[in-house]
Every structure is written in C-alpha cells, then in structure tokens.
Amino acid sequence: MTNLVISCLPGVLGKQGYINRLMTLVEERFGIHPSQQVQRKLERILDVLPDEALSEWVNQLIALPATDNEWLSLVESLTVHETYFFRDKPMMTMLREDILPSLINTKISQHSHHIRIWSAGCSTGEETYNIAMLILEILLAKGEAVWQTSGAVVTRPCWQIEILGTDVSRQVVRSAKEGIYANFGMGAFRDMTTDYWKYFEKHTNVNQGLVGVDYFQVHSSLKRFVSFRQHNLLAHLPPETNFDLVICRNVMIYFQVETKRQVQELFYRALDPNGVLILGGTDEQFWPERYERQFGRGGCWYVRK
Ligand SMILES: C[S@@+](CC[C@H](N)C(=O)[O-])C[C@H]1O[C@@H](n2cnc3c(N)ncnc32)[C@H](O)[C@@H]1O
Numbered sequence: 547m548t549n550l551v552i553s554c555l556p557g558v559l560g561k562q563g564y565i566n567r568l569m570t571l572v573e574e575r576f577g578i579h580p581s582q583q584v585q586r587k588l589e590r591i592l593d594v595l596p597d598e599a600l601s602e603w604v605n606q607l608i609a610l611p612a613t614d615n616e617w618l619s620l621v622e623s624l625t626v627h628e629t630y631f632f633r634d635k636p637m638m639t640m641l642r643e644d645i646l647p648s649l650i651n652t653k654i655s656q657h658s659h660h661i662r663i664w665s666a667g668c669s670t671g672e673e674t675y676n677i678a679m680l681i682l683e684i685l686l687a688k689g690e691a692v693w694q695t696s697g698a699v700v701t702r703p704c705w706q707i708e709i710l711g712t713d714v715s716r717q718v719v720r721s722a723k724e725g726i727y728a729n730f731g732m733g734a735f736r737d738m739t740t741d742y743w744k745y746f747e748k749h750t751n752v753n754q755g756l757v758g759v760d761y762f763q764v765h766s767s768l769k770r771f772v773s774f775r776q777h778n779l780l781a782h783l784p785p786e787t788n789f790d791l792v793i794c795r796n797v798m799i800y801f802q803v804e805t806k807r808q809v810q811e812l813f814y815r816a817l818d819p820n821g822v823l824i825l826g827g828t829d830e831q832f833w834p835e836r837y838e839r840q841f842g843r844g845g846c847w848y849v850r851k
Contacts, residue, residue: 561592564604568620575612576621576714577780577798577805587624612778615716622715625800629669631676631738634795634827636844642680644842645822649790650684652820659704664789664816666779667797668711671722671772672734675764677793678709678771679745693744698767712777712785722774725764735762779809784816792816795826807832814850823848 565588569580578584595603607616632638653659661681665674682699685691691701701707713719727734727746746762764772777785779797792813798806810832813823824847825831831839837848 561589561597561600564600565589565592567608568604571608572621572624573802573805575617575780576778577801577809578621578624579800579802579805581800584624591620591623612780618714618716618776622717625715627669627715627718629672629796630732630734630736631672631742633673633737634844635737637795637824637827638676638680638844640842640844640847641677641824642683645791645824645847646677646680647684649822650681650688650690654690659702660706661708662786662789663709663791663793664784664786665709665711666777666792666794666813668713668718668722668774669715670718670727670734671711671725671764671774672727673793673795674709674711674722674772674774675725675745675768678707678768679742681707681709681771682745682768697744698765699745700767707771709772710786711772711774713774714776714778716776719774719776725769726761727763728759728761730759779812780805781812784812787816788818789816789821790818791822791824793824795824795829797826798829799826803832806830817850819850821850823850 565585568588569585572578572584572588573580592600607620610616649661653661663677665677668674682691682701685701685705686693686699690705691699693699711719711722713722729735743762745765745768747765749761749763751759751761775785779794794809794813798809801809806829814833814836817823823831823837827845831837831848835851837850839846839848
C-alpha cells in the first residue's frame with residue numbers, strides 16, 4: 547500500500563518532512579515507533595547526505611519493498627540490539643526450573659523427543675544459545691545427555707532439538723550464527739555464572755590492535771541445536787510453525803498496541819496447542835482467551851489452548 551504514495555511525494559519536502567515520512571514508513575513496515583531516539587538516529591543518518599541527494603534517496607527507498615537491503619540497512623541503524631546471556635535472571639530461573647523441565651518431562655512421557663523453540667527478535671543470539679544451554683543442563687541431569695572426553699556435549703540419539711533465532715537485522719543474524727562474544731565491560735557474559743563456560747571455547751585475538759583480547763566462541767556441539775534466520779515480525783507469516791515454545795522479550799517495547807496485537811497473532815499461529823509463550827516482563831498479552839496464564843518464580847508464561 548505504501549508504494550502507492552511514491553509518486554505523490556513532493557520534490558522538496560524539507561529534511562523534517564523526509565524524516566516524518568520515513569518514520570511513518572519504518573513504523574508501518576517494521577513496527578518501530580517513531581520515538582525521539584529513533585528520530586535522532588534518523589537525523590544523523592540523513593545528515594551525511596547532501597541536500598540534492600536526499601530527496602532522490604528517500605524517493606528511491608520508498609519505492610522499494612520492506613525486504614530490500616536498503617530498508618534492512620536503515621532499520622539496522624535504527625533498532626536497539628542490546629542483549630546478554632541470562633538477561634532477566636528471574637525469568638531465566640523460571641525457564642530452567644519450571645518451563646523447560648515440564649516441557650522435557652512431557653516429551654519423555656509422550657515418547658516424543660522433538661523440541662522446537664523460536665526466539666523472536668534474538669539480536670546477536672545470546673538468548674537463543676542460552677535456551678540451548680538450559681535444555682542441555684536439564685538433559686545432562688537426567689542422563690539424557692553426556693559430555694564426551696572430546697569436550698563435546700551429546701544427547702541420546704532420540705532427541706531432536708531445534709531452536710530457531712530470528713531477527714529483522716541481517717547484521718545481528720550474521721553475528722549470531724558466528725556465536726563469538728567478547729568478555730569485557732558490559733559484555734555478553736555480564737550475568738552468566740562460571741558453570742556455563744564449558745559451552746564456549748576461548749580464543750585470544752592475535753590481530754593488530756586487539757592483541758591479547760580474549761573472545762569466546764559457542765561450542766560446535768551446542769551450535770548443532772541452534773539456527774538463525776532473518777525475519778520481520780511484521781511479516782504476515784511466522785518463519786515456521788509447530789513450536790513448543792516461543793519467546794519474545796525486549797522487542798515489542800518499541801511497538802504500538804496495534805502492532806503488538808498483530809505480532810502476537812503471529813506467535814499464536816506459530817505455537818502448537820499446549821505450546822508456551824514467554825513475553826518480556828513489561829509486555830501485555832492481548833489474547834487472554836487463547837491462553838492459560840501460569841505463574842512461576844520469575845513472572846508468568848502463557849500456555850496456548
Ligand atoms: C533489545 S534486542 C532484544 C534481544 C533479546 N530478545 C533479549 O531480550 O535480550 C531487540 C531486537 O529486536 C529486533 N527487532 C526490532 N524490530 C523487529 C521486527 N520488526 N522484526 C524482528 N525483529 C525486530 C531488533 O533488531 C533487535 O535485535
């Protein structure tokens with residue numbers, strides 16, 4: 547629908563006019579609400595363009611579909627990608643002690659060892675790998691997985707575990723696939739206890755400028771359970787369906803109510819009956835009739851009816 551307005555744009559809207567137009571389109575196509583912060587970022591991006599190039603670039607951009615690289619590059623610069631392992635510890639405790647054990651026990655009792663999880667808006671992958679680590683810890687405790695002498699963790703062959711991380715940004719998806727994290731400052735490991743270091747291989751950077759800086763790569767035996775893909779939550783289809791669990795935290799905070807409802811419709815379609823939906827602590831669930839709300843130590847989760 548937005549493409550229809552292309553030719554109607556006046557030749558000269560003025561910088562603020564272009565910013566307003568772009569912010570409206572960014573919200574329509576990606577759900578990102580035009581906050582002051584988004585506006586400032588957009589201003590900085592447009593500042594580097596000479597005035598003559600501005601109208602041409604904006605008009606070209608408006609004509610392109612939301613899947614085009616130009617749009618994705620722009621959205622990458624406007625979104626916040628902050629994430630780290632064990633973000634929101636009470637929620638992680640709830641996953642480790644309530645939700646995942648119950649899911650795994652159900653699977654065992656049903657003799658179905660197939661687990662499918664979607665981490666939506668996964669940024670650089672910490673949340674997605676985090677869930678894989680928690681599942682493996684439970685399987686290790688149950689004797690359903692073991693550490694091999696090679697340092698790899700393996701499950702009993704009957705287990706099929708698929709954890710999908712998706713994000714609108716291709717850049718963060720690329721880095722999630724690499725699974726390489728630095729350990730300094732307020733980095734990815736700020737809230738992770740030492741028990742989980744076994745899932746990482748330590749490397750020391752020998753490149754000029756970063757000599758001696760340690761970085762940590764997710765172990766390939768953990769990566770086996772995880773995959774990543776670019777996906778816009780405002781697309782009308784989920785990336786896949788038949789999930790046992792969908793988790794989406796710290797993503798919808800940037801969306802308006804109508805967009806949140808639309809995105810939650812996608813989660814409903816992605817989940818199997820009895821599947822679990824986990825939202826961020828401040829997110830409202832807009833379809834109470836579709837879920838049964840359950841409470842745990844770190845908040846609540848929703849079981850699809
Ligand atoms: C703050 S990070 C949250 C990462 C992780 N879920 C967490 O809680 O730590 C928000 C992510 O949502 C992604 N995002 C924003 N709008 C999106 C959309 N329309 N579709 C998919 N991902 C989106 C951003 O690219 C960003 O990486």
